[in-house]
Each structure stands twice: as C-alpha cells, then as structure tokens.
Amino acid sequence: DGAGRWSMQMMFDMFSNLNERADVEASVLSGGEQQMLTMCRTLMGDPDFVMIDEPTEGLSPQMVQKVADVLKEIADRGISTLLVEQKLSIAMDIAHRVYVMGHGQVVFEGTPAELKEREDVRKEWLEV
Structure with missing residues (x-):
C-alpha cells in the first residue's frame, strides 16, 4: 500500500510541542524543537538506516529523555542506527x-x- 512505518500523527504524538507549534517557521524553533523536527523529517522518509550525531547536545533533561524515547522507538521498529552520543546512559540503553x-x-x-x-x-x- 506504500504506507511507511511512520505517519504525521505519530510524529505529533511523539513530539507534542511540534504539534502545538505547527504554524511556526522552522527557523524560529528552539534548538530542541529543531532537533525534533529533523528527526521527524528523517523518519517520514521511512529509512531502513539512520545516522544520528549527538542528538541530545544542548537539550534540556526533559528533551533528552524525549529523544532517548524516540531512539528506542526507532530501534524497536527495526531501523538500524549509527548513533554518536556522549551521554553514555542513552547509548548503552539502546545499543x-x-x-x-x-x-x-x-x-x-x-x-x-x-x-x-x-x-x-x-x-x-x-x-x-
């Protein structure tokens, strides 16, 4: 049917603050929101493999947890991931x-x- 593993609604469910700011230009989103948007755009392409470099750099602890949850979801959906990450706990949890x-x-x-x-x-x- 051509449908991918991800939908716009899934993205908004995972990143609810992007849904709240859907009318805002990407260039004025916060750094954390831009990181989320990048992950959404990548996943909407339905990749089999993703490379992610320092996805939690500069993010608040709450946002770090959200990114970690998304990384786990990506792995759970069978998408191979090359993750470069300095936060060892996140890398060790999903690797x-x-x-x-x-x-x-x-x-x-x-x-x-x-x-x-x-x-x-x-x-x-x-x-x-």
Whole structure:
C-alpha cells in the first residue's frame, strides 16, 4: 500500500510541542524543537538506516529523555542506527554494539554488557 512505518500523527504524538507549534517557521524553533523536527523529517522518509550525531547536545533533561524515547522507538521498529552520543546512559540503553573512540582510534568494540565489565576502558575514555 506504500504506507511507511511512520505517519504525521505519530510524529505529533511523539513530539507534542511540534504539534502545538505547527504554524511556526522552522527557523524560529528552539534548538530542541529543531532537533525534533529533523528527526521527524528523517523518519517520514521511512529509512531502513539512520545516522544520528549527538542528538541530545544542548537539550534540556526533559528533551533528552524525549529523544532517548524516540531512539528506542526507532530501534524497536527495526531501523538500524549509527548513533554518536556522549551521554553514555542513552547509548548503552539502546545499543547492541558499542564502539569507543579515543584520539581518532577505536579503543573498544563490544556489547554494552562487555563495556560495563571493562572498568579500564570506562576510566580511561569515558569518565571524567
């Protein structure tokens, strides 16, 4: 039938504040709202794979949680995702594979469970 996995109504359900601001030009939306709009536009294209770079950067804690929920929904719908994210808790919650980079090199590759066991990697590359 040509229908994708996502609809405009689903987008408005996930991002209710975009529904409230549907008459506002994208250029005057807040940074968080623009991030949401970008995710909506991407999903409406019904992709099988998405690359997302720092989707929570500069967002309020409430908006970070909303983005995390959407990332989980994307994964639950079988869409492969390459996520670059500094908030480890979000990445660990949705990832099947984790790659840690340091100085332009992959310094760890494995599952979230394996990374949890590697205190040396976490201390050297992830904790402040």
